[in-house]
Amino acid sequence: MEQFTPTMPVLLVDDEQTAIDGIEMMLEADGIDHILSTTQPDKVLPLLTTTRVATVLLDLSMPGVDGRTLLKDINRLYPEIPVIIVTGYNDVEIAIECMKAGAFDYIVKPVDEARLSSAVNRAIEFGELQNEYSAFKKRMFAGDLEHPEKFAHILSGNRRMHALFNYVETIANSRRPVLITGETGVGKELFAKAVHTVSLKDGPFVSVNVAGLDDHMFSDTLFGHQKGAFTGAVSQRAGLIETARGGTLFLDEIGDLDMSSQVKLLRLLQENEYFPLGADAPRPAEARIVVATNRDLQDLQEKQLFRTDLYFRLQTHHIEIPPLRDRLDDIPVLVHHFIQKASTDLNKKPPTPPRELSTLLGTYRFPGNVRELEAMVFDAVSNHKSRVLSMATFKVHISKHTPADTALSDSKGNNRTAQSESASPLSLFTTLPSLTEMRELLISEALRRAEGNYTVASQMIGISRSGLSKAISRKPAAKRNKVDPG
Secondary structure, eight states: OOOOSSSOOOOOSOOOOOHHHHHHHHHTTTTTOEEESSOOOOOOOOHHHHHSEEEEEOOOSSSOOOHHHHHHHHHHHHHHSSSEEEESOOOOOHHHHHHHTOSSSSESSOHHHHHHHHHHHHHHHHHEEEEHHHHHHHHHHTTOOOGGGGTSSSSOOOHHHHHHHHHHHHHTTTTTEEEOOOTTSSOOOHHHHHHHTTTTTTTOOOEEEEEOOOHHHHHHHHHOOOOOOTTTOOOOEEEEHHHHHHHHHHHEOGGOOOHHHHHHHHHHHHSSSSSOOOOSEEEEEEEEEEEEESSSSHHHHHHSOOOHEEEEEEEEEHHHHHGGGOOGGHHHHHHHHHHHHHHHTTTTTBBOOTTHHHHTTSSSOOOOOHHHHHHHHHHHHHHHOSSOOHHHHHHHHHHHOTTTTGGHHHHHHHGGGTOOOTGGGOOOOOOOOHHHHHHHHHHHHHHHHHHOOHHHHHHHHHHHHHHHHHHHHSOOOOGGOOOOOO
């Protein structure tokens, strides 16, 4: 298991100094030498008020303060600190009681060095992720946004995303429509809700997916109808524009709207009024219109599938949400959030994500974006059985959804094979390299993409980690990449 040297100390709490000395020696042998200790349990809480620690190793049987009471107090006052119980009580009921009280792990004396090392390193990593998540939230709320809390539901520390937050605040009180574009799964409805909440409107947020609605259904859904307007209209019905009065009407999948409905939407935006089906007089539209699509409206316009006048009317305020592959720095925070969410939904204790998971996910293009990542994490949490989240389901998903010709894609994801069906990576070479040279090129590129992580790199090129290590060791010293094994 990868070892972590914590920036904050590990705190050992045991009334026996010999026990502390033994544990301290084991930890130092594993490279963990930032350690504090005390034989007086009543000193722990005062110490934690002034000193941040990475994790606490706590004995249960101590004079003065019971270890189980101290565990509950630490978990209540400092929930971000993982507490590992190290005790001589080899009792299942006590272990269960401690885990329910918030213990991160339970180790029975005499302590096994490998077991201790594994538990402490997992606790340190878990604590670091918790701190990173807290720091991320503080950074997000410490910006120059006037209403940062309105964007709390959009988890991102990415600069481009925060620029969009500022833009949303700028346009929030405008009565003009807002166009939100981006690939499937990037969070277009989340931004639509942010536009609504930042505008501080009194009315509701009403959402409708217009894909698949014919012209009649579109008109009836948005504008409503009068009694007797058509067969089956036995009573008057208000449309969604009326329902969203004083608030926001969000029309999703606007790129799939047929041409007749586009005309009616254009008139609604131009005149700010509408006719319910069967009505003779127009009614004022008092809802902010926000639309979204994952389609290229400019391309649809050129194909005469989308009206030019409507396109420019919608372009007044345009929010283009970047895909997840263009903001990979958000992956660790999103993974943390989705693990917590999935664990709550499944009534499981949140597992610790392995450190190399973010590196692995960073090699994937995420055609389904944030929604796909959430599904991947939920699947992994559903299947996990140990304390550390397995990467197996992520690897299977990535393998299934990565095209065989990915190597022929450029940095923007454009497939080079579209230029020539017979194109091959080797066509880029004037002189063909030798098999040895090709192997070295492949390994170097895999390590570059995996940021030096052997585990991820070996997965990418389909060999074992040990096989990758052997292949690297056979390279001349001058040619070896200077990387740390993952």
